[in-house]
Amino acid sequence: MELLNLHKDGPKIELFDVQQVNEVAEKIKQQFQAIQEAETVGIMEAVGRVLASDVVSKEDVPGFHRSTVDGYAVKASNTYGSSESMPSFFQIIGSVEMGKNVDQEIHEGEAMYVPTGGMMPKGADAVVMIEDVEVIGDLLNVFEQVAPRENVIFQGEDVKLNEVILKKGHRLRPQDLGGLAAIGITEVTVYRKIKVGILSTGDELVPPDTKKLLPGQIRDINGISISAAVQALGGEVIYGGIVTDEFAEYLRRSKELYDQVDFLILSGGSSMGTKDYSSRVMNELGQPGVFVHGVAIKPGKPTIIANCNGKPVMGLPGHPVSAMVLFDLFGTQILNQLHGVEPNRFAKQLKAKISRNVASQVGRTDFVRVQLEIRDEELWAIPVFGKSGLITNLVRSDGMIEIPEFKEGIVEGEWVNVTLFS
Template identity: 45%
Template sequence: MPEMFTVLPPADALRLLFDQLPPEIRLETVSTLEALDRALAENLLAPSSLPSFPRCTMDGYAVLAEDTFGASESLPAYLTLIGEAPMGRACPLTVASGQAVAVYTGGMLPAGADAVVMVERTQKLDDATIEVLRSVATGENLVEVGEDVREGDSLFQAGHLLRPQDLGGLTALGITSLKVAARPRVAIISTGDEVIPPDRSPAPGQIRDVNSYTISALVSRAGGIPLQRGIIPDDFDALLSAARSALEEADCLVVSAGSSVSTRDLTADVINRLGAPGVLVHGIALRPGKPAILGVCDGKPVIGLPGNPVSAMVVADLFLGPLLRRIQGVGHAPLRRRVGATLTHNIPSAPGREDYVQVRLADRDGRLWAEPVFGKSNLIYTMINSDGMVCVPLNSSGLYRDETVEVELF
């Protein structure tokens, strides 16, 4: 039976899906240690200044900068050494004109001092006298109170994805727990009489389940929790029962295969039975992945993926990833790793659809080249043997050899 779709461009399809999603975000509180890659659910302000005391950034001597003005190796400045600043607590000494206190990196600057002379730029004449061989400016070799962040400063906005450096900055301010978006639970169902678990040996006509595992990995990468709910045969009642059960315990449902318009098309009918409004999009101006389905059932998103592994991964990358970020309230998509490269071959296309073509990168003579890895959408190793993908724009007839393209890395 020929495929007959009323297709939407990918951006329009995603917008239609987002418009039907409820705005509520499930929240939870986690320790800062466990918050890596989580989406912050509150605006954070600095509870105190950082640093909270003036810190020395070099081993040397705390001084009044004006006491060193004009100092040189031929005409050094002479200062009286009155003691040593302890680490980990306030220094009881106060530096007056003509005096110096020995200090160490990270220690608190003694009262009265406004600069630190590096130890390499001094000479110790005796236990009570040093020579300063080069002048320092006010504020040199120290960090002022609040130079990193001041009390009340905005740290992060809700929706920010927390990075390793963010967690370090938060613990430096004593923030040890955070309110974040709960990780969305994504139920994943594979369908097909021919699909078997990967730990079984396939008989003639059977194939091992690939999509449950690639989609689970993509869900984890996007901050979700994958819930594999098995392989369901091509039977309407069996799929409807499994889908209902899976969606009850999850925030989102992904059904792999069954989304092509054919006599065996079950996914769209099942989605329409799971809740209102049901199927929103069946057919996207995309290759591979044209027969994908997007739906919302009683406030929960449902995606029907093509069964071919490459098609499933392309659709999941374009729709499932952004969807999970939307569910977590992420304000903007994280920057993807992209590189510019020169095409080694033409990539044909047809106006009216976006094409995603895998490419292999090679550095030759100091120039980065992108070699298309052409293959059918049921061949998973075309992606495995590639470094990234190139997008042929919606209204383009293709890309040409020696053209500079943007490669989105896997």
């Protein structure tokens, strides 16, 4: 990194060694390893946690053939050719009760009533919906033909015995927990939560609960928004509060928090001003130290990332929009790596048309915040422009689009990928 000497005996300021977004992502991938400590938790507490081993079903789901509709269980071949003008006829031999075993067997020309979710009698391979039949005493008229397996879920069709239903490294979602409950699994082995320390820096910052601001003061936004983003990814936050722009105190408080966590985030103090001490603090915390000091991106150029004795330390810009964009890009990647997650970067993406021309500078990746809107049954992305210090820009946005470093911009009506905010 180059150093600029302001005057003979004055302070030296580190200039940015600006790197492209893809370069930074690749370096992060090489620097940090998953923390493989596991624990067992109940499924009611497992949402957002990451599996430390494969989940294998010990049974078939469903455990019996079951109907998906209210209707009559029959042999499908007996219904072939059925129509309004030429119904087929069946003898009704009984009905199935919910939650009860069925001992009767269906033979040629026979039918049994079965409710939605009810067990199929032996010999039946399809269900005729109740709206397609007429009942006259014990006689059933069928006006629609059905195919084998129609309106039936067969035993093991959902999950088979010994099937791997969720793989190690998967972050558990609400629907996954429902799937676990379906196969009788009430506890899972997951990696422990990653502890993330967040320390906000700046003489101008005061706690969010400050009732009256003095001239020059602002409430700490990043401490709250970044904490929430970490928790949404299954991390555990240790908030270190606010530290003033005094190097010795900044270093002391950072070291204190660093010793308690797996990943330290320093909010503010990552730009080129004489009081921005983050890179110095990081290099003091451990080796090899800072490996990213500046990213060719807008917003968020003054971002610092360090490897301090194998532990990630990230310096985010103080501006709330820049901080959130950069955390979404690189903080999320680091947290996923520590959790052992292989993220699907397309899971939160959708396509929309851009509503206006947006210029960009070649050699720099631009991230533009957008609102989504339906126009004439098409999805449109409307850019939300504004300075990176304005938090309402994020509040008004549904997601962001990326303009790669090799493009000069995008034109109105062009299809773009929108990455949704969590």
